[in-house]
Amino acid sequence: MYQYDGYDQAFVAARAAEFREQVGRRLTGQLTEDEFKPLRLKNGLYLQLHAYMLRIAIPYGVLSSKQMRTLAHLAENYDRGYGHFTTRQNIQFNWTELRHVPDMLDLLAEAGMHAIQTSGNCIRNVTTDAFAGVAGDEEVDPRATCELLRQWSSAHPEFAFLPRKFKIAVIGANADRAAMKFHDIGLRAYPGENGLPRYDIWVGGGQGRTPRVAQLFEADVPFERLLPTLDAMLRVYNLHGRRDNKYKARIKILVAEMGLEAYRAEVYADMEGRDLSPFAEAAPEYERILAHFATLPLPEGEDVTISGDGAFGEWIDQNVTAHKVPGYAVVSVSLKARGAIPGDATGEEMRMIADLAERYSGGEIRVTHRQNLVLPSVRAADLEAVFEALVEAGLATGNIGLSSDIIACPGLDYCALATARSIPIAQALSERLRSREIRVRQEGRDASGPTLNISGCINACGHHHAANIGILGLNKAESESYQITLGGRADEGAAVGEILGPGFTAEEIPDVVERIIETWDAHRAEGESFAESYARLGKDVFKAAVYEEPVNVAA
Amino acid sequence: MWLLDDHGNFDRHEAIDTGREIPGETPPTALPNDEVITVRFGGYADGRGFSTGNRLRKMGFSGRLIAAGPLAPDQARHAFQSGFDAVLVEDDAAERQGERAWREAIKHSVGELYVSGIGSHGPERGIWRARHDH
Amino acid sequence: MAKVRGPKGPSILTANEILSGEVVYWSGDAWSRSVDDAVRAGDDGARETLTATGKAEEDANRVVGAYLVVLDAVTSVPVELRERRRLAGPSFPLPHSAPHAA
Numbered sequence: 001m002y003q004y005d006g007y008d009q010a011f012v013a014a015r016a017a018e019f020r021e022q023v024g025r026r027l028t029g030q031l032t033e034d035e036f037k038p039l040r041l042k043n044g045l046y047l048q049l050h051a052y053m054l055r056i057a058i059p060y061g062v063l064s065s066k067q068m069r070t071l072a073h074l075a076e077n078y079d080r081g082y083g084h085f086t087t088r089q090n091i092q093f094n095w096t097e098l099r100h101v102p103d104m105l106d107l108l109a110e111a112g113m114h115a116i117q118t119s120g121n122c123i124r125n126v127t128t129d130a131f132a133g134v135a136g137d138e139e140v141d142p143r144a145t146c147e148l149l150r151q152w153s154s155a156h157p158e159f160a161f162l163p164r165k166f167k168i169a170v171i172g173a174n175a176d177r178a179a180m181k182f183h184d185i186g187l188r189a190y191p192g193e194n195g196l197p198r199y200d201i202w203v204g205g206g207q208g209r210t211p212r213v214a215q216l217f218e219a220d221v222p223f224e225r226l227l228p229t230l231d232a233m234l235r236v237y238n239l240h241g242r243r244d245n246k247y248k249a250r251i252k253i254l255v256a257e258m259g260l261e262a263y264r265a266e267v268y269a270d271m272e273g274r275d276l277s278p279f280a281e282a283a284p285e286y287e288r289i290l291a292h293f294a295t296l297p298l299p300e301g302e303d304v305t306i307s308g309d310g311a312f313g314e315w316i317d318q319n320v321t322a323h324k325v326p327g328y329a330v331v332s333v334s335l336k337a338r339g340a341i342p343g344d345a346t347g348e349e350m351r352m353i354a355d356l357a358e359r360y361s362g363g364e365i366r367v368t369h370r371q372n373l374v375l376p377s378v379r380a381a382d383l384e385a386v387f388e389a390l391v392e393a394g395l396a397t398g399n400i401g402l403s404s405d406i407i408a409c410p411g412l413d414y415c416a417l418a419t420a421r422s423i424p425i426a427q428a429l430s431e432r433l434r435s436r437e438i439r440v441r442q443e444g445r446d447a448s449g450p451t452l453n454i455s456g457c458i459n460a461c462g463h464h465h466a467a468n469i470g471i472l473g474l475n476k477a478e479s480e481s482y483q484i485t486l487g488g489r490a491d492e493g494a495a496v497g498e499i500l501g502p503g504f505t506a507e508e509i510p511d512v513v514e515r516i517i518e519t520w521d522a523h524r525a526e527g528e529s530f531a532e533s534y535a536r537l538g539k540d541v542f543k544a545a546v547y548e549e550p551v552n553v554a555a
Numbered sequence: 556m557w558l559l560d561d562h563g564n565f566d567r568h569e570a571i572d573t574g575r576e577i578p579g580e581t582p583p584t585a586l587p588n589d590e591v592i593t594v595r596f597g598g599y600a601d602g603r604g605f606s607t608g609n610r611l612r613k614m615g616f617s618g619r620l621i622a623a624g625p626l627a628p629d630q631a632r633h634a635f636q637s638g639f640d641a642v643l644v645e646d647d648a649a650e651r652q653g654e655r656a657w658r659e660a661i662k663h664s665v666g667e668l669y670v671s672g673i674g675s676h677g678p679e680r681g682i683w684r685a686r687h688d689h
Numbered sequence: 690m691a692k693v694r695g696p697k698g699p700s701i702l703t704a705n706e707i708l709s710g711e712v713v714y715w716s717g718d719a720w721s722r723s724v725d726d727a728v729r730a731g732d733d734g735a736r737e738t739l740t741a742t743g744k745a746e747e748d749a750n751r752v753v754g755a756y757l758v759v760l761d762a763v764t765s766v767p768v769e770l771r772e773r774r775r776l777a778g779p780s781f782p783l784p785h786s787a788p789h790a791a
């Protein structure tokens with residue numbers, strides 16, 4: 001994995017020192033809260049419902065065991081013993097104190113980490129496929145591009161006060177495991193000449209109030225033109241993106257209002273005649289970075305097939321994925337145990353994963369956009385030992401990709417912008433769905449089901465638009481109401497879900513979701529996924545099932 | 556009025572030649588022949604002036620470029636690195652934000668960048684250049 | 690900046706302490722962690738005074754995000770859902786180091 005050199009180290013240390021100094025000026029009043037707010041946000045520090053929250057970047061989702069231990073240390077010494085992994089490959093600490101944040105940043109810098117641009121109207125943490133570098137279907141490892149973009153965008157002088165936040169995702173396989181088309185800019189890397197990739201550049205995707213699937217900006221862009229094109233795309237957005245209404249300020253609205261053709265023309269006009277010497281070192285830099293990601297010299301194991309019964313069998317089927325090297329496996333660790341808070345992990349659990357990674361996975365961990373963790377390179381022969389250790393820690397839930405693998409944002413239990421809670425909804429659903437999955441599996445049937453995502457407000461951090469079943473918490477006359485959308489997809493067939501009908505109370509949601517799944521079961525063709533069935537059936541059959549008879553809520 | 560230059564000098568002046576003033580949100584479409592241009596930023600969080608500075612340098616504007624408006628010391632490096640020569644600071648802002656904060660603005664901000672842009676007057680050399688241009 | 694949010698009614702002044710970020714309530718002469726200490730403004734004049742206090746306390750860099758919370762005149766519970774949740778805290782036990790059920 002990527003290791004900081006002296007330059008990177010000095011860079012994050014300088015940023016931490018700069019923030020310490022800014023906090024000092026805030027406390028003496030030289031910076032007003034209005035001035036300090038964009039500065040603290042650019043460093044991931046929010047004022048949430050109950051306290052300050054610090055959001056730390058996990059660039060492209062890659063963590064070393066040592067870095068995970070640093071996170072555990074922060075959780076235990078500067079927070080209340082736990083952290084929350086988000087849908088953007090970040091981790092959030094919910095109970096930090098402003099006075100401690102400079103020290104936390106110093107500790108992070110020592111571990112080669114930072115909170116740079118995890119918030120604010122700037123280029124955010126670049127995200128990717130959590131299986132990057134190990135997935136069997138991968139054509140180009142997207143991590144080198146991500147690191148190149150991390151460096152280019154960090155402390156970028158011109159694009160630090162954009163109309164709104166800006167999210168970039170990169171993938172290098174046909175399967176999209178990073179919801180690439182729901183980003184402001186999405187890149188699909190393909191193999192190109194001389195070991196340098198070529199890219200399809202997508203623009204204008206996003207969730208929030210106006211969900212949009214990205215459009216193709218330009219196909220097959222050679223590596224040399226990637227940064228010049230992104231530079232011009234950002235500049236046109238910076239100059240022309242709307243600043244009068246924050247709900248219309250994302251690039252998706254600019255592209256929709258200008259039209260893709262006109263936007264493209266502006267971008268090419270900006271590129272015209274530019275001196276590209278600032279990007280002259282991009283190719284050698286890419287090669288330097290790529291060398292860090294050279295596949296571990298994994299001793300080739302024999303290609304063994306592991307199977308098992310009971311919980312181990314389920315875990316193998318759901319949580320273990322093929323590795324590109326025979327004899328190895330990719331192990332997902334579910335943070336979605338029955339009744340758990342999606343994405344939350346205690347310091348103790350973080351340490352335990354760090355130890356397991358060190359022992360069995362080359363000291364490397366991944367964080368997924370579905371709020372789980374991954375041990376990317378485990379020898380097939382070690383799977384049973386890893387499973388045993390996870391059972392011990394209560395982290396062996398075999399539900400990756402099943403419906404109980406729910407995404408949920410923090411919602412009104414933590415978030416200052418929320419209109420309703422999302423975590424208790426996820427907890428209740430997880431109880432109900434997990435029981436169903438175990439029962440169905442015991443009956444020897446297929447336990448797979450729709451993806452299920454929950455957001456606590458229209459900002460859609462819980463990606464509800466992109467789920468087969470999306471749940472959006474709203475405030476109706478000062479009580480919580482939950483709206484359901486169906487048919488959304490985050491994968492290569494990206495689609496925005498459709499609203500089913502009037503909202504429900506929190507208590508009704510488990511029954512409603514169960515009815516939707518039962519209706520699907522009843523109409524499902526052999527081997528069909530929920531998204532496929534929905535595309536074939538449309539929403540009426542689900543609507544009838546859900547609204548025709550009132551839902552009985554147990555007292 | 557105070558002026559911070561790209562060497563970190565921060566001085567009070569009775570009169571400053573601000574040349575032609577243009578709003579940060581509208582970069583000129585043709586190369587201006589003024590010797591001095593002042594780009595007025597619309598607000599603290601409005602970064603359009605940085606791109607306007609960049610566009611002017613791209614067009615080949617080689618005169619003096621001044622950033623004005625409600626900027627904080629923390630944005631000084633953004634201005635220099637986007638091609639500005641100086642930042643104009645009103646008296647009341649200099650007083651509230653602190654003369655020292657302005658004088659030390661460059662010292663306290665992240666000085667080095669990975670990529671140094673065309674026309675940058677910032678302190679950086681560019682880490683990529685340092686890594687590869689031996 | 691302090692502002693009156695939502696409906697009118699008996700109000701209390703809340704904010705977050707600048708250094709710790711903790712939720713605090715104005716007791717009349719200081720900030721308290723306990724809502725029980727909060728002074729109530731019953732009429733427009735008193736509400737304006739509280740709003741001004743919030744602004745002054747922000748300007749003195751002791752707190753951030755000061756605003757008035759409107760209570761139900763009968764039950765004394767905040768009228769707004771958001772404020773009820775802010776007052777009650779997270780609605781589940783926080784994760785702790787005992788492992789979850791598998």
Ligand code: SF4
Pocket residue numbers: 409410411412415416417418419455456457458459460461462
């Ligand atoms: S979706 Fe809304 S409630 Fe959930 S984290 Fe984002 S802003 Fe907060």
